[in-house]
Amino acid sequence: MKALQISGIRHLEVIELPKPSPADGEVLLRLLYVGFCGSDLNTYRGRNALALQPVIPGHEISATIEAKGAGVPATLRVGDIVTVDPYTACGNCPSCRRRRFNACQHNETLGVQRHGAMCEFICLPWQKVIAAEGLPERDIALIEPMSVGFHAVDRGHVTDADTVLVIGCGMIGVGAIVRASLRGATVIAMDIDDDKLALARRLGAAATVNSGSEDVHARLHQLTGGDGPDVVIEAVGAAATYATAVAEVAFTGRIVCIGYAPGDVALPTRFFVQKELDIRGSRNALPDDFRAVIRYLRRGACPTDELVSAVVRPHEAADAMCTWDAAPGKVFRILVEF
Secondary structure, three states: OEEEEEEEOOEEEEEEOOOOOOOOOEEEEEEEEEEEOHHHHHHHOOOOOOOOOOEOOOOEEEEEEEEEOOOOOOOOOOOOEEEEOOOOOOOOOHHHHOOOHHHOOOOOOEOOOEOOOOEOEEEEEHHHEEEOOOOOHHHHOOHHHHHHHHHHHHHOOOOOOOEEEEEOOOHHHHHHHHHHHHOOOEEEEEEOOHHHHHHHHHOOOOEEEEOOOOOHHHHHHHHOOOOOOOEEEEOOOOHHHHHHHHHHOOOOOEEEEOOOOOOOOOOOOHHHHHOOOEEEEOOOOOHHHHHHHHHHHHOOOOOHHHHEEEEEOHHHHHHHHHHHHHOHHHOOEEEEEO
């Protein structure tokens, strides 16, 4: 079978692997579409210290069940269309004991710490399969990245009484904008790209801020009556955006951190105390977040065509990744069609 492998810095190639067979408790999936995410781009650039070298990337999955091993429940049927929870959970660490399996201390994500799904077939434990019937095959590959933004909104305990600032309108930020809007919050979207900000409005943002051309503090002061946003969701991973989150959030507000900054970030800790802030990390997503995204997508209101920047075949993926590497800010998702 064909697979895509990141074999070195800026080297993505098609390789041949044996077709796997499902063991007891496993399902064999035929991959339909698999998305490249930001972690894959960092691996391609040689900047992902967590990733195997070389590695088969891919954890944003649309697939059908091709075959089943013994012990797989009858509720999972050959031919079912599914997505995948791509994270592992040890069951014993502090996170797992608190049932926050998404943040397992020993997590291995498909395509990062273990080989992923950029291939024609993959075998996985049946418990990792999530039914996604009723959705277009292509759109199912958008579920996992959107679920990460959905989970961040949960971490922020967002309600309809909140004003929420989402910094960064990529795929994960889009997920946060959607879920905060669904909860009735007033959402402000921030980015440096006007096209992404226009999309954020269509997805539920009540207002936007272009941090490249506007005075961020003055604009947020105007939009929030001088209070600042109740919740800030940081979905960029840059020193400047982390500093903005701490400076602009309201007194006694909540900051939810999704983005990984490439280095240490210096922050004015006096704000932590003076504002009595809650600063929370948000990692990956839980199965309930996946299901919430599926329910949202079934409504048919999401402009998914605008979230898919390109669909390529495996032999075209290297050129697509090179293009993304050259202009990362203009890409939402590149999907590989198997």
